[in-house]
Amino acid sequence: MKFKERLAGYRQSMEHKHGWGVELDCPACGYRGVPVYRGWSPGYAMGFGNKPTIYAILECPRCARDLEPEASSRLVELFSDVSIPRANRRLLACFFLVSALLVVAAILIFALTRSILGIMPLLFLAPMLALIPVFNRRVAAIRQSCECGSPYYIFMGMLGRAYCFRCSNCGRLLKLRD
Numbered sequence: 596m597k598f599k600e601r602l603a604g605y606r607q608s609m610e611h612k613h614g615w616g617v618e619l620d621c622p623a624c625g626y627r628g629v630p631v632y633r634g635w636s637p638g639y640a641m642g643f644g645n646k647p648t649i650y651a652i653l654e655c656p657r658c659a660r661d662l663e664p665e666a667s668s669r670l671v672e673l674f675s676d677v678s679i680p681r682a683n684r685r686l687l688a689c690f691f692l693v694s695a696l697l698v699v700a701a702i703l704i705f706a707l708t709r710s711i712l713g714i715m716p717l718l719f720l721a722p723m724l725a726l727i728p729v730f731n732r733r734v735a736a737i738r739q740s741c742e743c744g745s746p747y748y749i750f751m752g753m754l755g756r757a758y759c760f761r762c763s764n765c766g767r768l769l770k771l772r773d
C-alpha cells in the first residue's frame with residue numbers, strides 16, 4: 596500500500612461522526628427534546644479531569660437558543676460513570692509500559708557509556724512516535740463493534756481527555772482514551 600493511501604485509511608479510521616442525538620431541556624422556553632444539530636466546530640481546548648468539551652453546535656428547535664451549556668452538563672451526567680473498556684485500558688497500559696522501558700533503556704545507555712552514545716535517548720523517541728498511530732488505530736477499532744450488532748457511534752464530545760461516543764442504534768455509551 597502506498598503511503599498516501601495508508602494515511603487516508605488511517606484518517607478514515609480515526610474520523611469521528613459528530614452529532615448529539617440525546618434529549619436536552621431548553622432553559623429559555625422549556626422545550627424538552629433532541630436539539631437541532633447544526634454541524635460542529637473544531638475545539639482545541641485541552642481537557643482535564645472531568646471537564647466537558649462539546650464540539651456540536653446545538654440549538655433549541657423551538658426558540659433557537661444555543662444549548663451548549665446544557666449539552667456540557669448532560670455529557671458529564673451521561674459519561675461520568677462510564678468506564679473505559681478493558682481493551683482500551685490494556686492498550687494504554689501497554690503503550691505506557693513500552694514507553695517506560697524505552698526511557699529506562701535510554702538512561703542506562705547514557706549512564707553506561709557517557710559518550711557520544713549519550714545521543715541515543717533521542718533515537719528512542721522515533722520508534723515511540725511511530726507507534727502512536729498504530730496505537731490510536733487500535734483504540735479506534737474498538738468503535739467498530741457494539742452489542743447491538745450494527746454499531747453506529749456518534750461522537751458527542753470529550754470528558755477531560757476521554758472521547759465520548761453513543762451508538763445511535765442501541766444507545767450504548769462508549770468512552771475511549773488514546
Ligand SMILES: [Zn+2]
Nearest residue numbers: 621624655658
Ligand atoms: Zn427553547
Ligand SMILES: [Zn+2]
Nearest residue numbers: 741743762765
Ligand atoms: Zn449499538
